[in-house]
Amino acid sequence: MSTIGRRGIHYWQKLNAANVPATLLEKGQNRVIDASLTLIRERAKLKGELVRALGGTIASSSLLGVPLGHNSSFLQGPAFAPPRIREAIWCGSTNSSTEEGKELNDPRVLTDVGDVPVQEIRDCGVDDDRLMNVISESVKLVMEEDPLRPLVLGGDHSISFPVVRAVSEKLGGPVDILHLDAHPDIYHSFEGNKYSHASSFARIMEGGYARRLLQPVNVPTSHKYLRWFCGLWIQAFVDQQLVPVKAFKRVNALPEPSIEQVGIRSITAEGREQGKRFGVEQFEMRTFSRDRHFLENLKLGEGVKGVYISIDVDCLDPAFAPGVSHIEPGGLSFRDVLNILHNLQGDVVAADVVEFNPQRDTVDGMTAMVAAKLVRELTAKISK
Ligand SMILES: NC(=[NH2+])NCCC[C@H](N)C(=O)O
Numbered sequence: 001m002s003t004i005g006r007r008g009i010h011y012w013q014k015l016n017a018a019n020v021p022a023t024l025l026e027k028g029q030n031r032v033i034d035a036s037l038t039l040i041r042e043r044a045k046l047k048g049e050l051v052r053a054l055g056g057t058i059a060s061s062s063l064l065g066v067p068l069g070h071n072s073s074f075l076q077g078p079a080f081a082p083p084r085i086r087e088a089i090w091c092g093s094t095n096s097s098t099e100e101g102k103e104l105n106d107p108r109v110l111t112d113v114g115d116v117p118v119q120e121i122r123d124c125g126v127d128d129d130r131l132m133n134v135i136s137e138s139v140k141l142v143m144e145e146d147p148l149r150p151l152v153l154g155g156d157h158s159i160s161f162p163v164v165r166a167v168s169e170k171l172g173g174p175v176d177i178l179h180l181d182a183h184p185d186i187y188h189s190f191e192g193n194k195y196s197h198a199s200s201f202a203r204i205m206e207g208g209y210a211r212r213l214l215q216p217v218n219v220p221t222s223h224k225y226l227r228w229f230c231g232l233w234i235q236a237f238v239d240q241q242l243v244p245v246k247a248f249k250r251v252n253a254l255p256e257p258s259i260e261q262v263g264i265r266s267i268t269a270e271g272r273e274q275g276k277r278f279g280v281e282q283f284e285m286r287t288f289s290r291d292r293h294f295l296e297n298l299k300l301g302e303g304v305k306g307v308y309i310s311i312d313v314d315c316l317d318p319a320f321a322p323g324v325s326h327i328e329p330g331g332l333s334f335r336d337v338l339n340i341l342h343n344l345q346g347d348v349v350a351a352d353v354v355e356f357n358p359q360r361d362t363v364d365g366m367t368a369m370v371a372a373k374l375v376r377e378l379t380a381k382i383s384k
């Protein structure tokens with residue numbers, strides 16, 4: 001298998017120059033896209049019917065692979081990740097129980113609808129505007145089949161934009177996002193690519209798919225408690241209609257955080273400015289020991305449509321996860337991440353695990369196991 005890199009698509013422009021009618025190309029491309037969506041739709045339908053027939057499930061994780069690597073600013077290996085992650089999920093060296101005792105073998109807990117055929121679609125000359133729509137469509141097809149919830153296997157981090165867009169559009173409003181990453185991925189347009197993996201959270205915030213903080217961010221930990229405490233009292237007054245809501249408009253503009261970026265240790269001035277502009281709360285590794293308690297007791301998703309979790313594998317220290325494109329020392333331990341996940345309170349409506357690069361992994365596939373365990377524990381978090 002090979003990937004069609006960022007430059008590989010250019011021979012389609014030559015075809016255009018050679019007077020191949022645009023409608024001929026476009027019709028053919030649409031047939032390929034329809035065929036791709038049909039397979040995902042039918043697999044999702046079958047898995048949905050199965051889970052509903054078994055009964056008693058409110059939410060069930062369903063894997064959707066998005067093998068896309070060309071929006072990476074560095075290496076393109078994440079395009080090869082989904083099959084390696086699946087292989088590691090079911091690897092005989094472990095078993096099918098999650099840490100807190102969910103059974104992954106049970107289709108009520110975990111199913112799989114396969115991969116979006118990203119390479120096949122791009123091979124037909126489909127551009128990124130349409131490819132991103134196909135990814136969003138695929139996510140919606142999974143969500144169509146209640147109680148299935150998408151657990152997306154990347155791919156580079158650019159895929160989070162079409163995925164979160166689909167989740168928010170399908171649920172009819174913004175979500176809260178827990179974003180674990182060494183990088184904030186919030187450049188307006190990294191190296192001129194608006195779909196870059198380093199720009200996905202700018203697109204998410206512009207689209208209004210995540211709740212925004214209306215107040216300055218990066219408040220010290222002590223202020224967080226103050227904010228929570230004041231909020232509680234004011235809410236009680238408002239609830240009992242002791243004061244007109246209007247009078248507290250300014251204070252009401254202090255919702256709980258919207259996007260929590262955790263693990264950050266490679267951030268530029270633009271990353272900080274964009275974070276402020278969009279009301280994103282950035283927790284940097286240099287203050288992790290101070291923030292740990294807060295982060296290990298997160299409560300998200302109240303007053304919005306739920307919680308989305310996006311895990312860039314490079315949030316982990318490279319000692320735990322060497323198989324990533326952007327090696328950035330000084331990161332989270334695997335147990336730090338699990339503590340944050342296990343203790344998070346909130347209805348997790350969808351999630352992704354991105355940026356695992358098998359071409360950078362150790363020969364024994366250590367990072368594949370790490371990515372797979374993240375997927376397993378996210379499965380447990382989603383399914384109920
Ligand atoms: N999704 C990612 N791994 N993004 C990494 C972006 C790296 C980029 N060089 C930056 O300065 O932020």
Ligand SMILES: [Mn+2]
Nearest residue numbers: 182183312314
């Ligand atoms: Mn990253």
Ligand SMILES: [Mn+2]
Nearest residue numbers: 157181185312
């Ligand atoms: Mn990232």
